[in-house]
Amino acid sequence: MQNAAYCCSRPAWRRHRAITQTLLVMKLTFILLTVALLQVQARGLSQSITLSGRNMDIREVFSVIKQQTGYVVFFKKGLLTGAKPVTLSVHDMPLTNVLELAMKDQPFTYLILDKTISLSRKTPPAVDAPSGTRVDTAGDGAGKVLGRILDADGKPLAGATIAVGKSKISSTSAVDGSFALDVRPGDMLMVSYVGYESQEVSVRTRHLRDALVIRLQPGNNNLDQVQITAYGTTTKRFNPGDVTTITAKEIEKNPVNNVLEAIQGKVPGLFIQQVTGQPGGAFTMRLRGSTNLNNNGKPIPPLIIVDGVRYPTGVLPMYNNIYSTGDFLQGGNGLNYINPQDIASIDVLKDADATAIYGSSGAYGVIIITTKKAKPVAPTLSANIYTGVSVKGEMPKLLNTQQYIMLRKEAVKNDGLTIGSSDLDINGTWPASRDHDWRKVYMGASAQSTNANLSYSGGARNTSYVIGGSLQSTGNIQRHKGSFRNGSLRFSLNTATVDNKFNLSLSGNWTSSKSDMVPYDFSQMLALDAPNAPPALLPNGTIDWAGAGDDPQGPSSFANFNRTYNNLTNNLLANATLEYKPVKGVTLRSVFGYNEMMSKELIGYPTTTMAPTNQQAAQSTLSVFHHYDIRTLTVSPYAAYERTLWKGDLSIKAGGEITDRVTYQDEIKGTGFASDALLTNPMAANSTTSNYAQTPFRGLGFYGIVKYVWDQKYILDLNGRRDGSTKFGRNRRFGNFGSIGAAWIFSEEKFIRDHVPFLSFGKLRASTGVLGGDAIPDFRYLSTYTAISGTYDNKLGLEPGGLANPNLEWEKNRNKEVGLELSFFKERIFVEGNYYRNVTSNQLITRPITTVTGFSGYSMNSDAVIRNSGWEISLSTTNIKMKDFSWTTRWNISIPTSKLVKAPTMPKQNLNYVEGRPLTGIMLYKYAGINPATGVYSFTNAKGVTGDYYYEMSEDDKTEFVDLAPKYFGGFSNSFTYKQWSLDVFFTFTSRKGYNSLGQAGYLFGYWGVNGTTDWLRRWQKPGDKTDMPKVSTNLFDGLFRQNYFTSSTGAYTDATYARLQNVSLRYHFDQRLLKKLHLGDLTVYLQGQNLLTISRFGGLDPENLSATVIPPLRAFTGGINLSL
Amino acid sequence: MVLSVVLAGCNKYLDTPLPAGTISQENAYISDNSVSAVVTGNFLKLVTSSISTGSLSFSTGLYVDELLDLNTGFPSAYYSDAIQSNNAGQWADAYANLYAVNSALEGIRGTGAQLYYKNQWLGETYFLRAVLYFHLTNLYGDVPLALTSDYTINNKLGRSPQSQVYDQIVSDLQQVKDLLNSGYTDGFGAATSHRVRPNRYAAMAMLAKVYLYLQKWDSAAAMADSVIGNASYSLEDPDKVFGTDSKETIWSLALPSNVSAAYQYENYNHGMPSPMVSPDNPGNHNVYGSLNTALVNTFEAGDLRLSNWVREVSVTGASPVVTYYFPAKYTAPAASDENEIMLRLAEVFLIRAEARAHLTDVAGAQSDLDAVRTRAGLPGTTAATQDELLDAILRERRIELFTEGASRFFDLKRTGKIDPVMTAFAPTKIRAATWEHYMQLFPIPVNDIIQNPNITPNPGYQH
16 A cells, blocks of 8 residues: 555655545455456466567566566656666476566666555665665654564565564565565564564664665564464564463474474473384373372473364374284374374463463463465475484393303302292203393394485465475384374465455375284383393294293283284364454464374284294184374454554453264274284184264363553553363363463563663563363263163163262362563573463362262362472573574473362372472382392381381371472583584483382392392491392292382382483584575585483483383484475 | 244254164153163163172072082182172162162153053062162161162262061062063063063062061962962972073063073083083083082982082092082073073962961961972971971071072071081181171172262171
């Protein structure tokens, strides 16, 4: 509109003519719009030109452009005077390129704004030469500034925000980085772009004549980073809530399958634990000590929203029994089925202000994941390909044969026994010269991983698109074949009407994942065989049943290699966002999100898993087909209204959210197959059983948000929400939640600016609110009957479900937070500190009752009170910033504490619920060390008497409380750039207690055929020995009983504090000039490593997954290339 | 206005269908079809619980002098006569069944739907309630008398005196007598030859048993008269007693279609070779109990029941030769060929014999006892006095009814013989047990004592 005015007005544009101007503008706009629409109709949204001619008049070229694209060219009278004739021969060339060619030698340059091309006199920006007559210098000197935003390499940045001072006037840059704004000389232009340092430019008179070129430097700036919040976006600067944003830039550095591994340690307050190193395995997450009495102190995962739809959190409904993947993938994780490279940003919403708008579901925190969306950029093809190897991670050392035999013999001697005929390992039957490292045999392989991503994106002003695809393959380090492979395809499309009033964006992401790994975690077998046991495998890798016959352990455990598994998981994510801006300040928006995750597992237990002599083998073969499907639809329409009110900006939003989720599970299990080849069809079995389950869930919410930012200094944010869920009965279905957040940007106060000049930003914020929780199974409020499997005399049966409690209602979380954000020396140093205090009441629990009621418990809201509080501090500094070298550091730490303020009132208390203590701990026997006289565990009972107890203590003797939650955790990263090189080194650290390897040992060393860790070399040998390892003994029962107490004692828990070099990424960016010669947009080659080094004193066990029987996180080394055309 | 319409719409949106396989309580009582499923469900629940005959016979058989524990490494707590108060199996199962039964009674009585077989549904359900309380009170003595499904009431119930529990049992069974048909009906109310749901005579047989336990000899004899006098029932040859066509069956529990065979068959006979070759042992074949040799020795020579109902398995290669005896009343590997028999005519004869003996009808008692003996291929009894007869009847019950429910345990208790018998027998068990008087009642589960202060423990047990 204003362009039109500019072009058509006479050079002297006077204020008092504004009304006439406006009318003219409107008329013209109408005509232009009509023209443009007609053009659109006639030619679609073509932006390419086909044109050839020698020595054409430039006007001719413009006329063709108008014809072919609908773009109209405006210019001031006389501007074309010095125009040179143009010679062109282009075919289907993008408009911008044609313009570049046509303008190359002209004395003027162009800017594309909306559907118009404006011409202006070309002047080198560095030269302050007065020229031209574009500006009306009369009055206050208002005029239009035209400019371009470029990155450090001179490439245009599309979508950068350019705001005029503190006014509401702002604009975003176009595909070629261009923008136009009405300004007055002396105004400050604030230019910001995600991932770049903001820049302030003072408008000089000359800028009104000559194009202004602003180059943004890649930044370490947190403040103006776009943050995605509930139903909208904001920047860190103006957010009164606590949100941490991780962008694609950081995620891309991690060669991982699950994005959670990439953000580990980077989000204050969010504790992420990789449960197993198996590709496709489980993760747990806990945001700020979210705990629930029902969960036995286990973390409840935060709500995850991916592209507007509620995404499956926690473990997946995979097949789970003894034959299963339950142990092997530990339940899996939904985010394994989203390619981390497809993710644009992850926003973790933490305090009441940020999460209250999710009302019922926000109680345990909210994670918003946004996939990469189309942006208006010049057409670009980019590829990112890496490949590498993964090897096993941290594992304790096992005894070798010599050590093993020595200790076994000692065990026999300790028991006063002699070596018998069945002691094959030490009676000479198995040679002492044989020394297997079973770990190598079972899981010593290095696995290949490859990841290839390809995307094509482009677009212009009103329409942009991206199409991408990826292939990922991660091998299994366990013996015998198998890998986890993902293929994904995605698209994103944005389009808007010319006036930008209606906006539509569509995106879709389809991931198909296949896993055929051996469905068994061999870590559990590692200690279960003597190092000199027979090899059990023939040279060709198959099982040597005959040769290994004298080893009861060997063949059967090796036979698990022959289990078969095939998991096909498809994940569809689709999103449609419609936006309509009928009048200024009003936005109507509706987001439709859809997710369907479907998995088909086929688990086989063929005859080859059993000894060939087993006559029942065929009868015992088993095959399970398990299928689950989680379908979620979320629709959230809302209306927003924004206006300037007095000295502030007011925004009001009101909307609703509807969620509909159905979870299906079905299963066919067949037993007894005539041939192993038939295992692929469970129905071919001798007998089959089947299972089917379908569980619906629906949620409904209405909300209102009012935000007021006064004078860029004071921010007030009010959220209110009313939520309904099918988890509660008709009368208790709805709950009201809400929050108040306020912030004061005190650095904007004059007295601070005057007296503390080095403080570039200071914000104090506080929020409080009430959130809800519904962490109980569905339909507990309703008395139900379910079908019983099996008939009675051919008649069907029903049985009553659990006890119904129609009075169940929402849990209440009262959250409070205070935060301080400080930035010094032009954001060279940024510090943020938060203190939060969340009080949970009305918790949903299963209260134990007398079995006289027919049940052992029922669901109710308890009177327990849990308090989670803690500190989170993050610091980022730009240590060195020179032309060729920079060094930045980021560091964060979270110190969570939790406390059971009031235990639930019930006659029988869970022993581990101790008032005044965290909910994440357990009561244990007091371990008194190895008795130097006897060499066995000793304990101190409740009476304070120490003895070598092995059956005399009861639960009442558990006097010690040990908290298992992390005491603190965080991350520490350093980024260095030197010329074209960049290096990132990232450490995570966690301090907590863990279940040590002696505590996890099922048996004490000495029982025949069971190996142990090298810790046993420190065992007690003779009276008077002071050590931490008991004597070795062949007595299984004694060992079991003593071990039973030990595993429930303080001795079994040791400090598992660790620091881990989680990620190292070394990249080389090729020089722009070279790239230009190669006709490349961008080229980067890199080396990355994941989980490279662990520093801990946790006895060789991995201090992250803390388990001796589950494969620890893998170590990965990759190299890759990132390329765009 | 608009708001209320919107809110009504919202509520409607949240009225989702229930998960597949689940229906709401109201929908369970809308027709004969659905009520039939509820009532049938109660039978299914009972047959798979630890108080149906198979499982109860194993635990109580080990507890008294009926079974030997073969799992010598970890003998069962029942076998060691050392049940701890954390043992909640039978108690929790009985009350879980009672919850279903009480819910069904409330649902059937409360439904507005017209039920054509309402009497059958009520009768069968009351019958189950009586059977459940009969087992509960005989295992635990005074027990909470839950007569509704309301957990707010049941969670606070104290223990009712045994007499009151029996009053309820008798009153329930008297109702059943009037509610049920004299013939057998199936789950759709149609006449059937399958005796897997109780009829009027099952109620009377159960009443006879209850009166016997209450020492109401007249009433016991009278109820037994009605059952024995009915031509539908007759004693079968020993090899046919436990078949599905047995005319001797008064009430049995059908095995669920997804169960492969009777519990006793699975437990003692399934997959076990005969003879076994040393060093094999029964535990390798999932067999953890065998018949007490003293019981086997109680059989008289020529007793057809020994050859038909007891399986002898010797271990070859062992010296001296070891022989195990296993209950083999149920021998069919297929569930459809056998039901778990809860009440049968032979027991009713023995009930009447005992009642008559107490009523000093010696001839009548002898004839009833001989009815059972003759079928077993044995000569008439030589017992002639009341005391002799009572002893003979108890011994006959031990042989006739071994491993059928808790019959041996309950018989020893109600005849006052448990203390002398067990004091003598307990020390011969592995890890020599010591019998004490208080042990004739099982301990009340500790959880319930903690949860509800109105529930007192059974004396003698540590809590």
